[in-house]
Amino acid sequence: MKTAKAATQNACKLCNPLGACLAFKGIEKCVPFLHGSQGCATYIRRYLISHFKEPVDIASSNFNEDTAVFGGSHNLKLGLTNITKQYKPEIIGIATTCLSETIGDDVDMILREYDSESSADNPMPIMIHASTPSYQGSHIDGFHAAMKATVEQLSEGGTRQNLVNMFPNMVSPADLRYLKEILESFHIPAVMLPDYSETLDGGPWKEYHRIPKGGTPLESVRKSGTAAASIEFSSVLDSGKSAAASLEDRFGVPRYRLGLPIGIRQSDEFYALLEKLSERPMPARYEDERRRLVDAYADGHKYIFGKKAIVYGEEDLVIAMTFFLKEIGIIPVLCASGGKSGHLKKRLAELVPDLENSGMKVQDGVDFVDIETEAKELKPDLLIGNSKGFTMSRKNNIPMIRIGFPIHDRFGGQRQHHLGYRGTQELFDRIVNTVIDYRQGSSPVGYTYM
Amino acid sequence: MEKLEILEGRKKQVYEKTKDAATFDIKCETTSLSGSVSQRACVFCGSRVVLYPVADALHVVHGPIGCAAYTWDIRGAVSSGPELHRLSFSTDLQEIDVIYGGEKKLYKSLIELIDQYQPKAAFIYSTCIIGLIGDDIDAVCKKASEETEIPVLPVHSEGFKGTKKDGYKAACDALMKIVGTGSTDGIGKYSINILGEFNLAGEAWIIKDYYEQMGIEVVSTMTGDGRIDDIRRSHGASLNIVQCSGSMVKLAKMMEEKYGIPYLRVSYFGIEDMSKALYDVAEHFKDNPSILDAAKKLVSREVGELYPQLLDIRQALAGKKAAIYVGGAFKAFSLIKALATLGMDVVLAGSQTGNKDDYTGLKEMCDEGTVIVDDSNPVELSKFILEKEADLLIGGVKERPIAYKLGVGFCDHNHERKIPLAGFVGMLNFAKEVYQSVMSPVWQFAPRKGGL
Numbered sequence: 001m002k003t004a005k006a007a008t009q010n011a012c013k014l015c016n017p018l019g020a021c022l023a024f025k026g027i028e029k030c031v032p033f034l035h036g037s038q039g040c041a042t043y044i045r046r047y048l049i050s051h052f053k054e055p056v057d058i059a060s061s062n063f064n065e066d067t068a069v070f071g072g073s074h075n076l077k078l079g080l081t082n083i084t085k086q087y088k089p090e091i092i093g094i095a096t097t098c099l100s101e102t103i104g105d106d107v108d109m110i111l112r113e114y115d116s117e118s119s120a121d122n123p124m125p126i127m128i129h130a131s132t133p134s135y136q137g138s139h140i141d142g143f144h145a146a147m148k149a150t151v152e153q154l155s156e157g158g159t160r161q162n163l164v165n166m167f168p169n170m171v172s173p174a175d176l177r178y179l180k181e182i183l184e185s186f187h188i189p190a191v192m193l194p195d196y197s198e199t200l201d202g203g204p205w206k207e208y209h210r211i212p213k214g215g216t217p218l219e220s221v222r223k224s225g226t227a228a229a230s231i232e233f234s235s236v237l238d239s240g241k242s243a244a245a246s247l248e249d250r251f252g253v254p255r256y257r258l259g260l261p262i263g264i265r266q267s268d269e270f271y272a273l274l275e276k277l278s279e280r281p282m283p284a285r286y287e288d289e290r291r292r293l294v295d296a297y298a299d300g301h302k303y304i305f306g307k308k309a310i311v312y313g314e315e316d317l318v319i320a321m322t323f324f325l326k327e328i329g330i331i332p333v334l335c336a337s338g339g340k341s342g343h344l345k346k347r348l349a350e351l352v353p354d355l356e357n358s359g360m361k362v363q364d365g366v367d368f369v370d371i372e373t374e375a376k377e378l379k380p381d382l383l384i385g386n387s388k389g390f391t392m393s394r395k396n397n398i399p400m401i402r403i404g405f406p407i408h409d410r411f412g413g414q415r416q417h418h419l420g421y422r423g424t425q426e427l428f429d430r431i432v433n434t435v436i437d438y439r440q441g442s443s444p445v446g447y448t449y450m
Numbered sequence: 451m452e453k454l455e456i457l458e459g460r461k462k463q464v465y466e467k468t469k470d471a472a473t474f475d476i477k478c479e480t481t482s483l484s485g486s487v488s489q490r491a492c493v494f495c496g497s498r499v500v501l502y503p504v505a506d507a508l509h510v511v512h513g514p515i516g517c518a519a520y521t522w523d524i525r526g527a528v529s530s531g532p533e534l535h536r537l538s539f540s541t542d543l544q545e546i547d548v549i550y551g552g553e554k555k556l557y558k559s560l561i562e563l564i565d566q567y568q569p570k571a572a573f574i575y576s577t578c579i580i581g582l583i584g585d586d587i588d589a590v591c592k593k594a595s596e597e598t599e600i601p602v603l604p605v606h607s608e609g610f611k612g613t614k615k616d617g618y619k620a621a622c623d624a625l626m627k628i629v630g631t632g633s634t635d636g637i638g639k640y641s642i643n644i645l646g647e648f649n650l651a652g653e654a655w656i657i658k659d660y661y662e663q664m665g666i667e668v669v670s671t672m673t674g675d676g677r678i679d680d681i682r683r684s685h686g687a688s689l690n691i692v693q694c695s696g697s698m699v700k701l702a703k704m705m706e707e708k709y710g711i712p713y714l715r716v717s718y719f720g721i722e723d724m725s726k727a728l729y730d731v732a733e734h735f736k737d738n739p740s741i742l743d744a745a746k747k748l749v750s751r752e753v754g755e756l757y758p759q760l761l762d763i764r765q766a767l768a769g770k771k772a773a774i775y776v777g778g779a780f781k782a783f784s785l786i787k788a789l790a791t792l793g794m795d796v797v798l799a800g801s802q803t804g805n806k807d808d809y810t811g812l813k814e815m816c817d818e819g820t821v822i823v824d825d826s827n828p829v830e831l832s833k834f835i836l837e838k839e840a841d842l843l844i845g846g847v848k849e850r851p852i853a854y855k856l857g858v859g860f861c862d863h864n865h866e867r868k869i870p871l872a873g874f875v876g877m878l879n880f881a882k883e884v885y886q887s888v889m890s891p892v893w894q895f896a897p898r899k900g901g902l
Contacts, residue, residue: 099610
């Protein structure tokens, strides 16, 4: 039996518009709007809801056959009018789909036409447009495209302010909250883009909140052009696709690029950068977190040393996790991503100098069947990645540690930390416990002390 | 609290039953209003849900990755054997394929996948973009079928070409191409096909077992725990039993026309409808009185076991209010009856795809003050849930957070449920599900209960 190559089987990626919708959920008073078929919005809502356990309202221009033939202008405008009436957004984040891109709708022109009907009596929301054809890249590209479109269309220049733009990448609401806490502790006023820490992980409601509270305020986005610096967590994002790079080009805001701060070394870099930008020493509480983490590494090292892991997901997550796993003595035998920026292998080689000789494989543009095929050869002790690896985990009896997005088969994915010393501590505890649980479960004796 | 308005373009799709309400003329069976945040999906979704449970067929989605990724292992449709339906296959079209066409990639994908998985048939779903770039998937399927010697069936499910209902039709068209291609040798007179039953959490097995206890032979279930070889010979059955009438009555009609097989519409939810589903079949085969006898015995035994178990639950739930928002309106009928069994009142009944007859029927069944709604959205649903002070919402995953955010209990009655809700045992499960959610102490903290 040969493994089919032409088709993608059990994809390890999602489509471009999903990422854009998620990112737009992180702008205050913004409704995501998909210019395409009704199904795109509904499927993406369902997918996000299963992870975040929150209402995720996404509007659609609801293409029909006429729209596909005569263009999407009428439906887009009608949709904007209806969503404005019903949701009263300050901003509408419009992302395209394969359908609207293929028929060649000039969305910018349609939006200009629509906006020209705006008047003092009939003010219109601000409309941000991100081009996210589903046949290009994957969800992570849509995520970055939405943020780039947001700053390109809203940011303004001006006198440099004591302000830092934080582009955190696609991380959990808990991570976003932690990042905000850290920045605050360093007394750094920050613009977090996006910030869905509350909109996708909030409290109960007395009435239906058409747009949940939270998100980056419009005024903050506007100010991002005046910031003293931008911090961007990504090692694979091309300048042409980066919101931070755009702010650097247009307004001279210096762009500091870091990998996702996972593990001690990568987190150190992040906290050090904050020390530099704030001209303050690291607050004691993070020193404490770091010390506890180092202590935990010592307490747990023997359970995990030499274990083999397959790590998969978005390229930036895979790179950061790989570095962290190396730091704690786990061998990442396969670093795999459904994404394909073209930089995965190169970046990993920079981080792991002995990559070629260390028994580590790197593969981009893969699906779960490719990963499973590799797993049969590599015989890993652990799978580390999102829930979608469960099919493979169950079939091959390999314990799995769920991180990132989506977590569809466990509770609380939105509250998992990954970043900084605190996030690393959580990840480390979970990895060690997964190994212990597996040993305990498969032990003929069973033991009640570790 | 701000009073929420219904969008102008949707006013005719919302109706409140009052004494002096205008004549009932609900608008339905139309495409969703742009910008309304409909809970519906698309044509592709309709086809995908109907065919999904065929477990020994390859399901290949021709298009960019999203459509396949979002429907991977999405349903609780279980199989007693092969599980090909739980895998996700996509041609994952890239920009270059959009420019030059995706036929070659589709063909290569099919040949490779069929070689790898050796399926009994393959369904090829068209997505939006295929309708634009003009790939001739019929020709590709024909060629692949000739080469691999299995049925390779195009499913014309381009997302924008209609509504979910058009997707049901496309799925039935594809199934109809398989029906009648197998031998009917050995099929007896008292035989049925179970249509529109998707074996969520093993529900088809429960139903099949009931019919078998009555001495009836089940030739095929479509499509729950479905097998291509069973579908091939399904035209040998004497009767089609159609549940979820919205999705598969079309196939039943086609089989009636071509093979003269009559059909019955049934529902397996709630004591009343479940019993009727058995008695109606017995009535159809009345030349064999032993079938009716067996049905009577079965119902009496099952109801006798079930009823006492419902009493405590009923006592706790009596007078509580429920809102129903489901895919097909036919299910809402059964749910209203099932809720009545639990002593609950229905304050909202709505569906994504109901037709005028369905809604008229719902109106007749409901009490005054009940809201009937077609193709609704979160704003409307939450408005009525709060205004009518519902204690429970019955719906699917997309509706769940609306309920929970507002401090309202929820029962998942959609494709992803993991607990069987059909049959007599299903009624007990349903009662427990509703009880566990409505009676949970956690709602004391909900803002509308004064918790915050």
